[in-house]
Amino acid sequence: MKTARQLKVLHQFYTIFNAWGDQPVTACTAGCSTCCSRNVTITALEGVEILRWVVSRGRSPWLARVLANSEPVPTPRLTTNEFAAACLAGREVGEQEEADLSPCPLLERGYCQIYPVRPLACRLFISSRSCQTGQAAQLPEYYLSAATILNQLTEHLGQGEYWGNMLDVLPALLDIREFAEIAAGIDPLKPIQARLRTRRAIPIPGFLFLEREEKTVGGLLTALLDGEVDGQRIADILNGR
Ligand code: SF4
Numbered sequence: 001m002k003t004a005r006q007l008k009v010l011h012q013f014y015t016i017f018n019a020w021g022d023q024p025v026t027a028c029t030a031g032c033s034t035c036c037s038r039n040v041t042i043t044a045l046e047g048v049e050i051l052r053w054v055v056s057r058g059r060s061p062w063l064a065r066v067l068a069n070s071e072p073v074p075t076p077r078l079t080t081n082e083f084a085a086a087c088l089a090g091r092e093v094g095e096q097e098e099a100d101l102s103p104c105p106l107l108e109r110g111y112c113q114i115y116p117v118r119p120l121a122c123r124l125f126i127s128s129r130s131c132q133t134g135q136a137a138q139l140p141e142y143y144l145s146a147a148t149i150l151n152q153l154t155e156h157l158g159q160g161e162y163w164g165n166m167l168d169v170l171p172a173l174l175d176i177r178e179f180a181e182i183a184a185g186i187d188p189l190k191p192i193q194a195r196l197r198t199r200r201a202i203p204i205p206g207f208l209f210l211e212r213e214e215k216t217v218g219g220l221l222t223a224l225l226d227g228e229v230d231g232q233r234i235a236d237i238l239n240g241r
Contacts, residue, residue, distance in 0.1 A: 003045065003048060005229065005230070005237070006045050006157055006158065007045065007048075007049060008229045008230065009157055009229050009234055009237055009238075010045060010046070010049075010120075010154060010157060012227045012228075012229055012234060013120070013150060013153060013154065013224060013227075014120075014123065015227075016220075016223050016224050016227050017123075017146075017150060017220070017224075019223075020146070020219075020220050020223070022142070022146075022216040022219070022220070024126070024128055024139065024140050024143050025128060026126040026127060026128055027127055027128060027129050027130040027131075028126050028127060031110055031111070032130075032131070033103075033104075033107050033110050033111070033112070034131040035125040035127070035131060035137060036103060036104040036106075036107045036112065036122070037099070037100065037101040037102060037103065037104055038073050038100040038101070038102055038103070038104055038105070038165070038167060039073075039099040039100055039101060039165075040104065040119060040121045040122060040165065040166040041076060041121055041163065041164060041165055041166065042119040042120070042121065042163075042164075042165075042166045042169050043154055043155060043157070043158035043161060043162070043163050043169070043201055044158050044161035044162040044163070044169060044172075044173060044201075045154070045157060045158040045161065046117075046119040046120060046154070046158075046169075047162070047166070047169040047170050047172070047173050048173060048176070049117050050114050050117050050119070050166075050170065051063075051170060051173060051174075051176075051178075051179045051182065052178070053114060053116065053117040054114065054182070055178065055179060055181065055182070059113075060179075060181040060182045060185070061181075061185055062113070063170070063182050064181075064182045064183075064184070064185025064186050065185065066105045066106065067167070067170060067171050067182070067186050067190065068185060068186040068187065068190070069105070070105055070167045072168075072193070072197065073100050073165040073167050073168065073197075074097035074098060074099070074100055074165075075097060075164055075165060075168065075197045075198070075199070076096050076097055076164070076165070076199070077094070077096055077097060078093065078096065078199075079155055079163045079199050079200075079201060079202060080148060080151040080152050080155050081152055081155050081156065081201070081202045081203065081204055081205060082199075082202060084148070084152060084204070084205055084206060084207070084208055085202075085205035085206075087208055088205055088206045088208070105167070106166075119166060120150060120151065120154050121151070121166075124147040124150065124151075125137070126139065126143075127139065128140070141213075142209075142213045142216045142217055145208065145209040145210065145213050145217045146209075146216070146217045146220050148207075148208060148209075149207060149209065149217060149220065149221055149224070150224070152204050152207065153204070153224060153238070155201040155202065155204075156201070156202075156203050156204045156238055157238065158201045159200075159201045159202055159203050160200060160201065161200070161201055162195070162198040162199075162200070162201070163198060163199045163200060163201040164197060164198035164199055165197070165198075167194075168194040168195075168197045168198050169194075169198060170194075171186065171190050171191040171194040172191055172194045172195040172198050173191075174186070174191045175191065207221065209221075225238075
């Protein structure tokens, strides 16, 4: 699947999700960045979109500086679809790596510097109570199931490509010629080490939502699969047709 088409599908996911009628009410407000940590996983597709946007804004030196100064982050042991496959097979999944909750380096003066192209994980972070007072985010269970479905579909879309922490996937992609200006600003060993920490995205093995979530989460899944890109159903595109 070509990247341009994959990106159109990803944008349709965002549009359909934003229009989903069962979005919970949130306490999130503009300027709140409490949940902006280094614990963000992305696919290569989302990484390409971020890098292109940064290059188009003339901010390659800025991103090179951010990536050059970024320390390695714990790598999740399983991708979302690997986790789903293990659960569906009844296998023990164990604990994922401990999350690094220090501030995301793409955050400056409390604002995300790549906001228009922020990855799916960041779009899905919400809370029904304010986290600014130090309380953990709170979300309805069905929303977590819906977020997992979106993560699974996005991983499926990028299957075979890098999947991992954003601070590894971004440098991992710097061998693509259009990002040479960013690559020139960082130690050449860094992308190689970052690639070793990434995993590969895999296809969807099945979904995990509960029977009682059929109306809310099931409805969202149907809308996502029935969405269209260039006149073709997203389900067919995901099935390689
Ligand atoms: S990429 Fe932007 S929205 Fe996502 S965690 Fe970093 S600063 Fe926050």
